[in-house]
Structure formats: structure tokens, C-alpha cells
């Protein structure tokens with residue numbers, strides 16, 4: 508099976524990470540992705556997907572943290588010039604991949620650079636390493652940063668299926684439209700784009716449908732407000748422990764089936 512990359516995007520706070528976690532819960536059970544497994548990438552510099560999945564990742568265990576240390580070593584000359592920096596970085600990235608307790612997925616947290624100056628050299632080898640890494644999985648699920656930056660930075664250029672998450676707000680919907688438009692402008696061709704109306708109640712559904720037609724996406728769905736999500740969040744428990752009959756999980760399961768992901 509060819510690898511498939513899914514991404515979640517949208518305005519800040521609309522529910523990208525929540526949707527990604529619910530997707531993961533549904534997809535990790537599917538027979539389709541058992542052979543080479545699922546890699547979850549938290550590609551939001553303000554990382555929050557690990558929290559929602561019940562992990563606490565120190566910055567040193569993010570790719571940004573690893574890159575900072577390597578950069579420092581390169582600039583203070585503590586690495587001999589002949590040493591293969593790609594190999595070093597590759598080894599360290601592999602070490603930072605977390606395997607879920609039940610082996611149902613792997614997790615990699617990108618984080619952000621905090622060092623100064625240009626990371627151009629490190630970023631270019633990093634891109635190569637990540638491109639290689641994702642080839643080893645059946646499915647990659649990326650939780651992207653809020654807004655439009657992932658498009659200009661091209662961190663979403665590998666995404667095949669983009670879920671744009673919006674809440675029932677004008678700004679949420681307008682950000683969805685801008686993501687749609689900007690992807691075209693910067694020539695990033697997603698194979699499919701879906702609009703996800705999160706925390707939508709029944710009387711707002713027709714508005715989302717209108718909007719989806721207007722901005723021309725390949726499909727749309729709604730995920731209802733679900734108290735259990737709020738409760739798990741409040742208790743700091745993993746969203747993966749949400750009940751099988753949760754209305755939000757049911758909506759996500761139904762949609763993934765409809766679009767042929769499970």
C-alpha cells in the first residue's frame with residue numbers, strides 16, 4: 508500500500524488537535540494501516556497533540572530541541588568537520604520517536620527552534636530525513652500549526668488529504684477559505700480537501716454546507732460539541748480513552764468511512 512499523508516489545519520482553537528486525536532482513534536483500529544503502521548507528527552510549533560494523547564514531551568525531545576543542540580555544536584566547532592551531520596541528526600530523530608504502549612502508532616514532535624540565526628543547513632537535511640522517514644509508514648497524520656504559515660513554509664506540501672477544521676465563527680470559516688485559496692497560490696495540490704465543522708449544532712449545518720460549496724471542497728462534515736472531550740481535557744486524560752459511543756467520535760468514524768479511509 509502507498510503511504511498516505513493526512514493533515515489537519517484551520518484557525519487557532521477551532522479543534523484541529525482534537526479532530527486529529529479522534530481520527531487517530533478511528534484509524535489505528537483499521538486493518539488498512541496495520542502492516543507498516545501509523546506515524547503521528549505534531550507539526551505545530553506550539554505542540555499540543557502529545558498532551559491530548561497523554562504525553563508530556565520535554566523540549567529536548569522535540570526535533571526543534573535536537574536541531575538546537577546540533578546547531579550549537581556546529582557553530583562552536585565541537586563536531587569535527589568530516590563528521591556526517593545527516594547521520595547524526597537521523598540517529599537522534601529516530602531516538603525521539605515514541606512508540607505507543609500498545610504499538611498502535613508512533614509519535615514524533617517537531618517543536619520549534621529556539622536558537623538564533625539561520626537553520627538553513629539543518630533544515631535542508633531535516634527535510635530529507637523526514638521525507639525518508641515517512642516512507643516507512645502506511646499512514647502519516649500531521650497536526651499542523653494554526654493559520655496559513657504551514658503553506659508558505661511548505662510544511663504541508665506532503666499532505667495528500669487536508670482536513671480544514673472550523674468552528675461556527677466567521678473567522679474560522681474565513682481562515683478555511685484562505686487556506687483553500689493560498690494552497691492554490693503557492694501551488695500545493697492536495698489530492699482531497701475536506702471541511703470539518705467542529706462544535707456545530709444542527710441549525711448551523713446548512714451554513715457549513717453553503718460555505719463548503721462556495722469554497723469548493725471535496726466534502727464536508729460536522730462534529731458536534733461533546734462534553735466528554737471537555738471532561739477528558741479538564742482531567743488531563745488522553746482523548747484516545749473517549750467512549751466508543753461518544754457523539755464526536757461517531758461523527759468522525761462515520762465520515763472516515765464515507766471518504767474511504769477505513
Ligand SMILES: Nc1ncnc2c1ncn2[C@@H]1O[C@H](COP(=O)(O)OP(=O)(O)OP(=O)(O)O)[C@@H](O)[C@H]1O
Pocket residue numbers: 517518519520521522523524525526551555653705706730731732733734736737740755
Ligand atoms: N467537539 C468538541 N466538543 C467539546 N470540546 C471541544 C471539541 N473540539 C474541541 N474542543 C475543545 O476546544 C479547545 C480547542 O481545541 P483544540 O486544542 O483541538 O483546537 P486547536 O485548533 O488544535 O487549537 P490550537 O490552534 O491552539 O492548536 C480544547 O479545549 C478542546 O478540548
Ligand SMILES: [Mg+2]
Pocket residue numbers: 523524525551555556650
Ligand atoms: Mg492544536
